[in-house]
Amino acid sequence: xxxxxxxxxxxxxxxxxxxxxxxxxxxxxxxxxxxxxxxxxxxxxxxxxxxxxxxxxxxxxxxxxxxxxxxxxxxxxxxxxxxxxxxxxxxxxxxxxxxxxxxxxxxxxxxxxxxxxxxxxxxxxxxxxxxxxxxxxxxxxxxxxxxxxxxxxxxxxxxxxxxxxxxxxxxxxxxxxxxxxxxxxxxxxxxxxxxxxxxxxxxxxxxxxxxxxxxxxxxxxxxxxxxxxxxxxxxxxxxxxxxxxxxxxxxxxxxxxxxxxxxxxxxxxxxxxxxxxxxxxxxxxxxxxxxxxxxxxxxxxxxxxxxxxxxxxxxxxxxxxxxxxxxxxxxxxxxxxxxxxxxxxxxxxxxxxxxxxxxxxxxxxxxxxxxxxxxxxxxxxxxxxxxxxxxxxxxxxxxxxxxxxxxxxxxxxxxxxxxxxxxxxxxxxxxxxxxxxxxxxxxxxxxxxxxxxxxxxxxxxxxxxxxxxxxxxxxxxxxxxxxxxxxxxxxxxxxxxxxxxxxxxxxxxxxxxxxxxxxxxxxxxxxxxxxxxxxxxxxxxxxxxxxxxxxxxxxxxxxxxxxxxxxxxxxxxxxxxxxxxxxxxxxxxxxxxxxxxxxxxxxxxxxxxxxxxxxxxxxxxxxxxxxxxxxxxxxxxxxxxxxxxxxxxxxxxxxxxxxxxxxxxxxxxxxxxxxxxxxxxxxxxxxxxxxxxxxxxxxxxxxxxxxxxxxxxx
RNA sequence: GCCAAAUUAGCUCAGUGGUAGAGCAACCGCCUUGUAAGCGGUAGGUCGUCGGUUCAAGUCCGACAUUUGGCUCCA
Numbered sequence: 001x002x003x004x005x006x007x008x009x010x011x012x013x014x015x016x017x018x019x020x021x022x023x024x025x026x027x028x029x030x031x032x033x034x035x036x037x038x039x040x041x042x043x044x045x046x047x048x049x050x051x052x053x054x055x056x057x058x059x060x061x062x063x064x065x066x067x068x069x070x071x072x073x074x075x076x077x078x079x080x081x082x083x084x085x086x087x088x089x090x091x092x093x094x095x096x097x098x099x100x101x102x103x104x105x106x107x108x109x110x111x112x113x114x115x116x117x118x119x120x121x122x123x124x125x126x127x128x129x130x131x132x133x134x135x136x137x138x139x140x141x142x143x144x145x146x147x148x149x150x151x152x153x154x155x156x157x158x159x160x161x162x163x164x165x166x167x168x169x170x171x172x173x174x175x176x177x178x179x180x181x182x183x184x185x186x187x188x189x190x191x192x193x194x195x196x197x198x199x200x201x202x203x204x205x206x207x208x209x210x211x212x213x214x215x216x217x218x219x220x221x222x223x224x225x226x227x228x229x230x231x232x233x234x235x236x237x238x239x240x241x242x243x244x245x246x247x248x249x250x251x252x253x254x255x256x257x258x259x260x261x262x263x264x265x266x267x268x269x270x271x272x273x274x275x276x277x278x279x280x281x282x283x284x285x286x287x288x289x290x291x292x293x294x295x296x297x298x299x300x301x302x303x304x305x306x307x308x309x310x311x312x313x314x315x316x317x318x319x320x321x322x323x324x325x326x327x328x329x330x331x332x333x334x335x336x337x338x339x340x341x342x343x344x345x346x347x348x349x350x351x352x353x354x355x356x357x358x359x360x361x362x363x364x365x366x367x368x369x370x371x372x373x374x375x376x377x378x379x380x381x382x383x384x385x386x387x388x389x390x391x392x393x394x395x396x397x398x399x400x401x402x403x404x405x406x407x408x409x410x411x412x413x414x415x416x417x418x419x420x421x422x423x424x425x426x427x428x429x430x431x432x433x434x435x436x437x438x439x440x441x442x443x444x445x446x447x448x449x450x451x452x453x454x455x456x457x458x459x460x461x462x463x464x465x466x467x468x469x470x471x472x473x474x475x476x477x478x479x480x481x482x483x484x485x486x487x488x489x490x491x492x493x494x495x496x497x498x499x500x501x502x503x504x505x506x507x508x509x510x511x512x513x514x515x516x517x518x519x520x521x522x523x524x525x526x527x528x529x530x531x532x533x534x535x536x537x538x539x540x541x542x543x544x545x546x547x548x549x550x551x552x553x554x555x556x557x558x559x560x561x562x563x564x565x566x567x568x569x570x571x572x573x574x575x576x577x578x579x580x581x582x583x584x585x586x587x588x589x590x591x592x593x594x595x596x597x598x599x600x601x602x603x604x605x606x607x608x609x610x611x612x613x614x615x616x617x618x619x620x621x622x623x624x625x626x627x628x629x630x631x632x633x634x635x636x637x638x639x640x641x642x643x644x645x646x647x648x649x650x651x652x653x654x655x656x657x658x659x660x661x662x663x664x665x666x667x668x669x670x671x672x673x674x675x676x677x678x679x680x681x682x683x684x685x686x687x688x689x690x691x692x693x694x695x696x697x698x699x700x701x702x703x704x705x706x707x708x709x710x711x712x713x714x
Numbered sequence: 715g716c717c718a719a720a721u722u723a724g725c726u727c728a729g730u731g732g733u734a735g736a737g738c739a740a741c742c743g744c745c746u747u748g749u750a751a752g753c754g755g756u757a758g759g760u761c762g763u764c765g766g767u768u769c770a771a772g773u774c775c776g777a778c779a780u781u782u783g784g785c786u787c788c789a
Contacts, residue, residue, distance in 0.1 A: 146784095154717070154718055156719095256718095256783060257718070257719095257784085258717075258784030258785070259716070259717030259718065259785060260784070260785045260786090261716080261785055261786065264785075264786075265786085266715080266716075266785080266786045270785075271785095272717080272718090273717095273784070273785080275783095275784080301782095305725075306725085312780090312781090314762080314779070314780055314781095317780095318779090318780070318781090369789075370789075373787090373789090433788090435787085435788075436716095436787065436788095437715070437780095438715065438716070438717095438784090438785080438786080439715095441782090497789090532789070533789080555789095618749095619746045619747060619748095620746065621746080646745090647751090648745085648746085648751085649746095649748070650747085650748090650749070650752090651750080651751055651752085652749095653749055653750055654749095654750035654751055655751090656750095657750055664749085666749065668747090669748090670748080671748095678748080678749080680749055684749080684750080686749065688748090688749095
């Protein structure tokens with residue numbers, strides 16, 4: 001028993017709150033101020049707890065009845081506590097032996113709690129405004145939160161404004177989030193009007209959602225600050241911020257509405273979802289909104305139209321792009337460089353048709369498990385007489401959704417020797433997939449696209465070395481296109497849904513893991529995420545504004561070699577089955593194009609830019625001079641134009657700037673007199689009076705070295 | 715595929731039942747200019763398509779197409 005100085009809330013029935021405790025090192029120290037509270041000395045039983053801070057763990061003695069808030073909640077940025085490894089409300093009473101750590105709103109967990117609490121405020125606002133709305137679930141998600149509701153009419157943008165206002169009021173009123181453990185029957189009784197919540201209570205560990213989970217059912221009541229009345233409640237496992245004032249009124253925003261299936265299952269009824277975002281302060285909200293704006297500016301669909309690169313004509317169909325001349329140049333340069341690198345890496349180039357008889361996809365199994373993703377067949381050559389009798393059986397032709405079966409036929413076109421392995425068959429193979437109408441999205445999810453596809457056939461012994469070389473090859477190539485920041489994702493076997501022996505899977509997965517680890521990049525496990533036919537590694541790349549894109553995939557396949565009965569003759573004369581590796585480094589050219597376009601915001605490095613140099617004469621008198629410069633650049637393989645339109649030169653600069661040409665070469669009387677040109681770069685910087693020879697060699701070297709050029713050299 | 719919203723000139727967008735508009739781009743002319751829009755003129759639309767309501771439809775209703783945001787899917 002020790003004597004402690006304790007603070008008592010005026011008029012409160014709450015137990016004494018100790019504000020001092022004795023640290024193990026001896027002595028006492030203040031825990032933090034509790035302003036405006038009377039203090040009084042109490043004799044209270046003590047508890048021994050471990051306080052974890054950035055500095056380390058220390059033992060402390062506190063009075064019985066001490067809450068996590070008392071111990072670690074002094075700072076408003078602390079929103080919850082981690083007690084014995086679990087996130088708990090700050091109002092939680094501590095128990096002897098607890099390990100307690102403050103969780104800041106700036107930490108990922110703290111932020112998620114803030115967002116989840118904001119979702120509760122949204123739900124309360126919705127039920128205040130639309131009393132008939134039934135509650136779905138409302139978890140935190142990346143950058144924010146959502147809450148699903150069952151309502152008769154979908155929410156409108158105007159509704160969102162009203163709801164946002166109501167949320168501000170709730171937040172400002174400072175309602176306390178109070179946790180209450182209930183029995184199942186109590187919960188059922190209280191939530192009789194909430195059919196979806198009732199279903200959650202019923203689901204036995206099936207649904208892993210914020211609402212239920214853990215050993216007990218809990219309801220969070222919202223308690224009014226002014227009179228202590230309960231104004232709203234929700235089934236929720238928590239935890240929450242202590243009260244709604246922890247939510248900053250101008251740091252959250254409702255973003256959009258959308259429909260969503262109950263528990264994400266297409267077979268379930270559809271609910272109306274409201275997405276919101278919430279942040280610790282308004283600066284972070286502002287930064288997030290700015291990021292969204294930046295992303296919108298870089299949207300490849302928008303830039304594609306603005307820069308005249310490609311379009312999706314209605315007449316052709318959804319998800320089918322045409323490349324315009326400027327986009328065609330970029331695409332060709334991308335392909336050319338990729339081809340060159342593949343040639344150097346000992347790939348062999350093959351070419352296969354876009355359509356095939358159905359028999360091929362029966363053999364590969366695609367018609368069994370991928371038919372939904374394929375365009376329906378073209379029926380050819382059937383001949384039916386007037387009586388309806390089939391005189392000649394027709395044949396179904398399909399557009400190919402994948403290249404692998406065709407490559408297998410190339411492998412199988414003659415007997416193969418172990419001496420030929422690894423055999424690497426490469427093709428820019430155009431495939432067609434009947435993506436569901438709602439999922440088509442610009443170049444990143446198209447119905448027709450070209451893969452930089454290769455299939456590598458090797459022996460099991462060669463597999464490790466081949467994968468190792470392959471990963472190095474991929475990363476090296478992606479870096480040449482200006483992507484620098486990668487991590488790898490390893491998808492492992494789903495035992496429920498896979499073919500091949502355990503032994504082969506284990507070996508292959510290990511081999512992939514080792515190859516990945518050698519690269520020294522972060523490796524994320526995607527447990528059970530592999531296709532049924534083999535484990536996979538994918539390369540995820542971060543773009544200039546920090547978004548990650550799945551780029552390359554490298555996939556082992558134990559299924560197709562079997563189905564196609566692929567064999568090679570080994571050194572000992574026996575016939576052996578090769579290991580097959582599928583790999584696409586760009587994923588698809590279209591997708592990679594889109595990623596690069598967004599990464600560079602349209603300002604491609606000179607080697608990829610559709611127009612690399614534009615000559616801008618000050619007056620018409622300088623046209624011929626620039627034509628001569630352009631001729632010399634063209635001789636070096638540079639894509640150059642001279643703007644001889646009627647516009648004034650300022651206008652030409654503006655036009656060139658908007659089309660993001662890396663080098664503007666301006667020439668007037670002074671330049672002509674000196675045999676020079678003046679550079680203007682994309683950031684507006686200048687470099688004047690550069691001798692023509694030097695200008696040409698600078699441009700040529702920037703292109704040859706594939707470097708990005710935004711501004712005048714320092 | 716499902717839910718919602720959108721679709722008007724090449725592009726961006728006005729136009730709330732009564733004679734289709736603007737800016738930019740295009741074309742023609744004038745201007746001859748030193749680092750982000752010189753001036754004037756001309757032309758350009760079956761208002762996504764089809765159907766319905768109405769004396770009258772870009773506008774109201776329905777179907778379809780396409781796009782966008784989500785859900786589901788992306789092996």
